[in-house]
Amino acid sequence: xxxxxxxxxxxxxxxxxxxxxxxxxxxxxxxxxxxxxxxxxxxxxxxxxxxxxxxxxxxxxxxxxxxxxxxxxxxxxxxxxxxxxxxxxxxxxxxxxxxxxxxxxxx
Numbered sequence: 001x002x003x004x005x006x007x008x009x010x011x012x013x014x015x016x017x018x019x020x021x022x023x024x025x026x027x028x029x030x031x032x033x034x035x036x037x038x039x040x041x042x043x044x045x046x047x048x049x050x051x052x053x054x055x056x057x058x059x060x061x062x063x064x065x066x067x068x069x070x071x072x073x074x075x076x077x078x079x080x081x082x083x084x085x086x087x088x089x090x091x092x093x094x095x096x097x098x099x100x101x102x103x104x105x106x107x
């Protein structure tokens with residue numbers, strides 16, 4: 001699967017047409033930049049334990065709010081942390097997650 005292109009497009013929640021979920025999805029989207037910053041900070045500190053934990057949290061939450069593409073990339077980052085991947089790979093995955101977090105929209 002080519003997830004590289006997903007980082008540059010606007011990501012719309014699969015719940016965009018669900019009025020019952022819209023407010024919750026909007027709140028989730030509003031906190032994504034903060035989550036992205038935390039992930040970026042953990043990487044800059046080479047704190048793989050925190051990075052793995054943040055990726056794990058994002059993986060679950062993103063799927064629950066209708067963002068399977070973010071879930072997929074967060075899962076890849078979590079696995080890379082478990083495998084203690086090289087910094088270049090971790091950096092690329094982190095940058096992709098950050099871009100996706102900033103391009104996510106409730107609708």
